[in-house]
Amino acid sequence: MTNRNLENKNILLAVSGSIAAYKAVDVASQLIKQGANVNVAMTEAATKFITPFTFKTLTGNVPFLDMWDINTPSKERHIELAHSADLMIIAPATASTIASLAYGLADDSVSLCALSTEAPRLIAPAMDHQMWNNSATQTNINKLKARGDIIIGPDYGRLASGDFGLGRLSSTEEIVSETKARAGKMYGDLAGKHIVITAGGTREPMDPVRFLGNRSSGKMGYAVAEAARDRGSDVTLISSVSRPLIKGVNIINAETTAEMFQKVQEATKNADALIMAAAVSDFRFKDINKNKIKNKDKDMDVSLTPNPDIIASIKGDIIKIAFAAEINDMEKFALQKLKSKKVDFIIANDVSNPAIGFNSDNNKVVIFSNTGDQINLPLMPKIDVGHEILNSLKKRF
Ligand SMILES: Cc1cc2nc3c(=O)[nH]c(=O)nc-3n(C[C@H](O)[C@H](O)[C@H](O)COP(=O)(O)O)c2cc1C
Known part of the structure; x- marks a missing residue:
């Protein structure tokens, strides 16, 4: 293809x-x-x-x-x-x-x-x-x-x-x-498949105006969604960011990890694959202030509590792909994640390199599979990375 x-x-x-x-x-x-x-x-x-x-x-x-x-x-x-x-x-x-x-x-x-x-x-x-x-x-x-x-x-x-x-x-x-x-619907090699993709960084509210977030732009998830759409699959994109809509892709908004958890649970009920490109927050605030926290000119302690693990919670006959954004020991952490999350593939990228990763139009990733294969891809546009991920996924269908 x-x-x-x-x-x-x-x-x-x-x-x-x-x-x-x-x-x-x-x-x-x-x-x-x-x-x-x-x-x-x-x-x-x-x-x-x-x-x-x-x-x-x-x-x-x-x-x-x-x-x-x-x-x-x-x-x-x-x-x-x-x-x-x-x-x-x-x-x-x-x-x-x-x-x-x-x-x-x-x-x-x-x-x-x-x-x-x-x-x-x-x-x-x-x-x-x-x-x-x-x-x-x-x-x-x-x-x-x-x-x-x-x-x-x-x-x-x-x-x-x-x-x-x-x-x-x-x-x-x-x-x-x-x-x-x-x-895509007429000629695509993934026609008839339903793929759920997540994109963007989640935002965990602290009060009505502040949040705990990250630098994910959502570009990678949107690129995978566009590639999957071009190849004919039904695509549900669960996104925490506002980006230009992609024709033919069902986009669902989810701002927090808990919201994304719920939306992914629902969307994957009849899906063939889940690709988690979103950078979800591992923690959320234990207490969310109803009103804006006022400046008191002194230290403030906040408590965080772990968020649910979205991909690990998805069970059944579905192929699961997770991303690992690392800044050091990429391979070691990616392989650990592959095992702990029990996913089929990990897409690892080094986000400390400004030429790739967050907010860049290009990415350079390594695809690790749970069968021990490893594909080192060169720097390429995110849409092409999307197609490479789908090529690996397709072999499992
Ligand atoms: C300056 C000008 C602009 C026009 N713009 C439009 C237009 O945007 N949409 C439209 O339906 N008709 C427009 N028309 C009318 C059509 O050109 C006209 O109905 C013509 O018969 C359409 O023929 P066609 O459908 O065979 O191309 C315009 C006519 C003129 C003179």
Whole structure:
């Protein structure tokens, strides 16, 4: 399994005549960066907003504009594109194109391809808020949803008219993320598996404003979640931090270790694997002050009490992976943890190195398995570390 789940996938990107059509260039560019082969279909109105030449230069493929073009090299270009597409994205989708799709029209390049393809269709509407809220558009959208089309957005924000409202084209990140989520379900090697992942550092309250915490940013857990989503698994991410949402991942908030304990217990009831990337606090305050503790200008003693051991408490037919963030004797402590927690793998990293670990986009880890194997990975982006962890996990399924 490649780390890029859109690698070599044929994506048919259909562009209709919205002022947001220029953003489709970025969508095409990002899809190509993910390794996809992108073909573009454009309505006539779309060509008023953005030139087909831009897409030709970017994708290396001549956009499909006119079904009556005598010079087209193929017998039936729309059939060729519709049949070869693994996924079709319509972005931006105008009110008019949405209506065409809802009614099954096939009178322009976009609606013709859309009606001819069996590939899943992802539709990202963009229009003024009155057009979006119009019951005609809403009825059409509901029809498309009921037929299984995936509707992305639209987002709330400033519109071309200057008004604020619902109707903005979703961001490129969101459109690509949804595309990857869908591709994962179709082709992913972990499709059908449910993986529970924890992320972030827990916060143990001392009083209403103070807490005991740690430096975990949650980036590692989120990266594993994204990798698992890309590979098609159902992902529950239990997180103590606010980070950008990952399309297709069920994110549950848990601030304290006790909350995380409870959420993990519930989520793992029907899970195949648990990956604990969160840095949970081993202790919490024995007493939590109801009111803010006032400065008394003298020493203060506080009592801490141990928190429950989340991963050790999870029993049954589930593969368990824990992280060990160490600053010295990494291997010794990681191997001790592997035994004491009775987990299948320990992912050990040296958090004293500022180039890796907390808040970094990269990490350098060693994967220790309970069968005695050890994989020393080089420094790499956290998303790639996520894939390496999943490669090890997959061998146990
Ligand atoms: C400046 C301008 C901006 C437009 N922006 C949008 C838009 O964002 N969304 C939309 O649904 N229609 C928009 N329209 C109207 C569509 O371009 C028009 O309905 C057209 O027939 C759509 O054709 P198509 O769906 O075949 O591309 C706009 C029209 C103009 C002149």
